[in-house]
Amino acid sequence: MLKVKDTLRATVHLSFDGRVFKAYHGPKAQERFENEVRVLRHLEARKCPFVPRLLEAHPEELRIVTTNCGGRVERLDENRTKEIFGDLEQFGVRHDDPDMRNVTYRFSDGRFCLIDFEFATILPATPAT
Secondary structure (H helix, E strand, C coil), X not given: CEEEEECCCEEEEECCCCCEEEEECCCCHHXXXXXXXXXXXXXXXXXXXXXXXXXXXXXXXXXEEECCCCXXXXXXXXXXXXXXXXXXXXXXXXXXXXXXXXXXXECCCCEEEXXXXXXXXXXXXXXXX
């Protein structure tokens, strides 16, 4: 496995078969783990096509396994970045960490994707008009 992130809050490994393993540690690790799991399940239920799919959640280890959602983006203009994060709100989620480091590019379909939902917010449902 290849270590792709190792910070005070999380360690992320990419397996050779394309799965992503994320372990939470540091301040509020349990809360961040639970939030990311909740948000990814919400987005999957709404069939959001540009986020990773949650494959496994291990609360006793504070670890998740997801699908790979592409490679990191090196350059992206500010307007396009805002647009990508804005698209997420159509699925009832505000990312709350709208930085380019949380944008990936999936070559298989030419789509920008979003990752890292530890701080995301599920928005209140709006009544149909």
